[in-house]
Amino acid sequence: MKYLPLMAFWLLGIVWGSNFIYMKMAAEYLSPLQIVFLRVAFGFAPVFIYAYFLGVLKRSHFKHLPHFVVMSLLATSVYYFSFAKGASLLPSGIAGALSGTIPLFALLFSVLFLAEEKANLMRVLGLLSGLTGVVLIAKPFAGDIGATNLEGVLYMTLGSISVGASFIYAKRYVLPLNIPAAALTTYQLALSLIMLSIITPFEGIEQITGDLHASLGLIIGLGLLGTGLAYLIYYFIIAKSGPVVASSVTYIPPVVALVIGAFLGEAIGLYEVFATALILVAILLINKKQASESEPSVLKGKHLRES
Template identity: 50%
Template sequence: MKKTAWLAFCFLGFIWGSNFIFVKWAAEYITPAQITLLRVVFGFLPVFLFALSRGELRWSHARHVHHFAVMALVATALYYFAFAKGTALLPSSIAGMLSGAIPLFTFVCAFLFLREERITATKAVGVALGFLGVLLIAQPWSVGGDIEMAGVAWMIAGTFSVGCSFVYARKFVSPLKLPAAALTTYQIGIAMLLLFMVIPVEGIGAVFADDRAWIGLVIGLGLCGTGLAYVAYYHIVENLGALAASSVTYIPPVVALVIGVVFVGEAIQLIGYLAMCLILAGVALLQFGSRKVAPEVEPDAGVGLAPAGKAP
């Protein structure tokens, strides 16, 4: 099973790194809110069937619906919308690089709200390097620059939202000891219902006028990037462990950069490459620091509603 787990690892890194170009294609025809809605709708089916096949869905779980609703908001609806909005305003490669900062914001949220994370010298340097990378990408000192600050702000909002979701999950959801596939199904299902309530669907069919746009959105972003990505993540955790699964964080920014620069022709300045290296170095130091403090991690630690927080 480890061979299939490594295949799932590669699939996850590639598909999450491809998400940004799928959003860019779809954004030419529909709004970021509508992209979010369709992503969740088509991502729900694989997750639901996976949980159903494992017999993990229970009516008794309904008593925890308030927790599922919170996670549906911060770990799915708001997170996906913020990333769709940011990616629509930025080059896909830049958006992909900024997504690599998710572990940084997760650590900061855990430190601020849980008071369980220990600040070590290694972790402090990691956070500093990561945020320096984000700053170099945003370049707030450059008036009239190529980078849309609103897009950067939306990407940061998305990373902060999913960072908060990890904190909430650890404090309120993980103690419930419910099956991970079931939790994910409830999270995405409730998010889908909430999005249907607030997002206008008028004109949403325009995306189907372009084969590249709808295939990227429905199959790439929805079925693969959301639904099958969850299934793949759990398979990795079960066979390789949570620490190995968390290292997939390094792949999507690189994949997004390659797609944007090589295949789409986006121009990235040298400072952008430096920024990505700093972000990934910061994440690596955070993980290294965490291993030194807590070398043993339970197989399902951080799982439950977490895969969405690993990468977009």
């Protein structure tokens, strides 16, 4: 299916965009480490079953264990914990907006470590457009300045750096191994789950069962969809479109968070619509270079016109 990369791109952005509301709900009952542990546990189970029945789990893969460990840290443990902690300290709008800085770090690392990736004018303009959009959504100059917790900002930034670096690490070291995405995701989540099971305090973790919405949000929203399904899509997009294009999917979550806020009764005006438009323009600009190369792009203009 020639439109599959495009569909996967937007689906991943929507799934990740809904994660903030689920983390916020779970934070009422659990610590950030507990949230991450349960998220990874519920994400790992279906992915393992899927990979097992596909027959893609091989003993020979374990010679690449160091790479799987790095990915489990960058793209799962550190990333998830930092965002869970940041979301617990910040208003959801600001946390969601800060998550949109991931492509900035992905582009920076790709220019430094990937010879084929260049910071051309279109990508620079795209980054500036996207960052402007997420800043406008965050509204840092409006309301109570005390609402922006510095510790929360630092945690969100750490999470963005971590997952931004993971795109480049996966492109350079993991994808050349030609291991199926289901197997890569299984190894990554399994190693993360082992590490989290050692450091997570389990006292009071059962409190989440007292709220049906929070429980379902954690199990289905964060676990099954936001972790298991999301990382199968994650590896697929990197393989098809490259790390910079794949990382630009993280411009979508702030917009999704904005829409969810509207359904929850938050006011949305022309200001927010303009910011959303800037983010969409950023995605197009960052993908523009890919459209002229042999490597397929998830947003290739030709494909869009044909659709």
